Amino acid sequence: MPKRQSPEVNAGSMADIAFLLLIFFLVTSEMTQESGMFQLLPEKVADTSPPPPVNKRNVIEVLVNNNNLILFEGKLVKIEEIPTLVKEMILNSSNRTDWPVSRAVTEEELQVRIDKNKKVLEKANEAAQASAERKLKKSELRLKALQVFGEDFRKSEHVVNMQATQGAEYETYILLKDHLKQAYKSLRNDLAIKVLGRGWSDLTLQEKEMLKMVYKENISEAPVIQ
Amino acid sequence: MSKFNDGKKQRIEPGISTASLPDIVFMLLFFFMVATKTRENTSSLIVTLPSATETGKLEDKTPTAYIQLGVPTKKLQKVYGDKTSIQLNDAIKSKKDIRMFLDDKRASIKASYPDAQIGASKAKKMVVCLKVDKKTKLGVVSEVKEELRDASALKVNYIVNEGK
Numbered sequence: 029m030p031k032r033q034s035p036e037v038n039a040g041s042m043a044d045i046a047f048l049l050l051i052f053f054l055v056t057s058e059m060t061q062e063s064g065m066f067q068l069l070p071e072k073v074a075d076t077s078p079p080p081p082v083n084k085r086n087v088i089e090v091l092v093n094n095n096n097l098i099l100f101e102g103k104l105v106k107i108e109e110i111p112t113l114v115k116e117m118i119l120n121s122s123n124r125t126d127w128p129v130s131r132a133v134t135e136e137e138l139q140v141r142i143d144k145n146k147k148v149l150e151k152a153n154e155a156a157q158a159s160a161e162r163k164l165k166k167s168e169l170r171l172k173a174l175q176v177f178g179e180d181f182r183k184s185e186h187v188v189n190m191q192a193t194q195g196a197e198y199e200t201y202i203l204l205k206d207h208l209k210q211a212y213k214s215l216r217n218d219l220a221i222k223v224l225g226r227g228w229s230d231l232t233l234q235e236k237e238m239l240k241m242v243y244k245e246n247i248s249e250a251p252v253i254q
Numbered sequence: 255m256s257k258f259n260d261g262k263k264q265r266i267e268p269g270i271s272t273a274s275l276p277d278i279v280f281m282l283l284f285f286f287m288v289a290t291k292t293r294e295n296t297s298s299l300i301v302t303l304p305s306a307t308e309t310g311k312l313e314d315k316t317p318t319a320y321i322q323l324g325v326p327t328k329k330l331q332k333v334y335g336d337k338t339s340i341q342l343n344d345a346i347k348s349k350k351d352i353r354m355f356l357d358d359k360r361a362s363i364k365a366s367y368p369d370a371q372i373g374a375s376k377a378k379k380m381v382v383c384l385k386v387d388k389k390t391k392l393g394v395v396s397e398v399k400e401e402l403r404d405a406s407a408l409k410v411n412y413i414v415n416e417g418k
Contacts, residue, residue: 042276050283057290063309064383064411072403092392194393198386199304201395202414209308252396 065205086128088117088188092204094195107200107207114211118184118243128186132179138171166241173238177223181242191250208247215243299324299341304388306414317380319359319407321352323394324387338387338394352401356382381409 090110091099098105100113120127145164152160174181188208192201216239217228224235231239301324312318322341326334330346339346342355360377367373382402386395402410 039273039276043272043279046276046279046283050279050286053283053286053290057286061311062383062413063311063416064413065306065308066310066381067410067412069399069403069408069410071408072406192392192396194391194396196392197388198390198392198395199388201392202304202306202388202412205412206306206308213308252392 065202065209082187083129083185085126086185086187088114088128088186090188090190090204090208092192092196092200094193096197096200098200098204107203110204110207111211111214114188114208115215118186118211118215120184128184130182130184130186133174133181133183135171135174138167138174142167142171169234169238170241173241176235176238177219177242180219180223184243186246188247189250190247191253193253205247209245212243212245216240219243296344297322297327297341298330298344298346299326299339299387301385301387302389303385303413303415305417307417309414309416312381312383312411317359317363317376318383318411319356319380320383320385321355321398322385323390323398324385338390340398349397349401352398353405356380356402356405356407379409380407381411382407383411383413385413 089099089101093099098107098110100110105113117127118130120130142164145160145167149157149160149164190204190208213228216236219242220226220228220231220235220239224231228236228239299322301322320343323338324341325331325336326339326346334346340349340352341347342351347355360380363377363380364370364373367376384395384398399410402408
C-alpha cells in the first residue's frame with residue numbers, strides 16, 4: 029500500500045476564531061480607569077470617652093445644610109470662595125488670635141523624632157520592620173523639607189471640620205471636599221513657586237512628598253446632623 | 255509589456271497570503287486582554303457621578319469592592335420602588351448585606367493568592383469604591399459609611415468624573 033500523505037490542517041479559519049475572541053474581549057472589558065477621591069475612614073473605637081479637647085481657634089468649621097448651602101465659620105459663602113478662605117486661615121500670616129495657631133518648626137524637634145524612630149527600628153521585629161523603616165524615612169524627609177523650605181515650614185494646628193446635614197446632596201458634599209483639597213493644592217503650589225521656582229506639576233515625587241508634609245491635609249468629618 | 259510576454263503563458267497574480275492573519279489578530283487579542291480589565295458589573299441603578307478636579311487614580315491591581323448607590327432603573331422600580339437603593343455586585347441588596355458582601359470579597363481576595371500571608375495583606379489593602387448618584391441624600395451615604403466602619407473596611411474611594 030502506498031504511504032498516504034496526511035492532509036495539512038486548514039488554518040484558514042484560525043483568524044475567524046481569533047477575531048471572535050477579540051470581539052468578545054472588546055465587549056466585556058473596559059479601558060478607562062476610574063478616577064476617584066480617596067478617604068480613610070476613622071476606625072471604630074469601643075470606648076466612648078470624650079475626644080481630646082481642641083482649641084476652638086484651631087477648628088475651621090464648614091457646613092452643608094439641607095438646601096445645599098455652605099456655611100463657612102457660620103457665614104453663608106459661595107463654594108468658589110472656599111479655597112481662598114481656607115488658605116488664608118491656615119496660613120494665618122497676620123497672626124490673628126481667632127485663627128488657627130501656626131508656629132515655626134525647629135530642627136531639634138525633628139531630630140528628636142528621628143532618634144525616636146531609629147530606636148523603634150532597632151527594636152522592631154520582622155513583622156514591624158517595614159513600617160518602622162518607612163516611619164524613619166519619613167521623619168528624615170521632614171528634616172530635609174525643613175532645610176529646603178526653611179521658615180516657610182510652619183506647623184499649623186488647624187483642623188478643617190466638615191459637617192453636613194442629612195438632607196444635603198452628595199454632589200455638594202463632593203464639591204466641597206474638592207474645594208477643600210484645592211485649597212491645600214494651591215498652598216503647596218504657591219510655596220513651590222516661591223522656593224523652588226516651579227509649579228506643582230513640574231515637581232519631583234520627593235518634592236511633592238515634602239510639600240505635603242509642610243501643608244498636611246487635616247480634614248475631619250463629623251457625623252451627619254439629623 | 256506584451257512584447258516581453260509574447261508567446262509565453264499568461265502569468266497569474268499570486269493571492270495575498272492570509273497565513274499570518276491569525277497571528278496579527280492574536281496579537282491584538284493579547285494586547286486587549288492585558289490592557290483592559292473586565293467590566294465589574296452591570297448597573298441596576300441610575301448613577302450619575304458628580305465631578306471633581308482633585309482626583310487620584312487607584313494603583314493597578316489594587317483589590318476593590320464596588321458599592322453603588324442610586325435610584326433603581328425604570329424597569330426595576332416596580333420591584334424595588336423609587337427610593338435610593340444599594341447595589342452590591344449585580345443585585346440590589348439592603349444595608350445589612352454590606353458586611354457580608356465585604357467579608358466575602360475579602361475571603362475571595364485572600365483565596366486568589368497561593369501564599370496565605372500575601373493574600374491576607376492584599377485583603378487588608380482592599381479599597382471600597384463608592385459609586386454614588388449625585389442627587390443622593392447624604393443621610394443614606396453616611397449610613398453606608400457607618401456600615402463600612404463596622405466592617406472595618408476603612409479605605410474608601412469616591413468615584414467621580416474628572417474635570418469640571
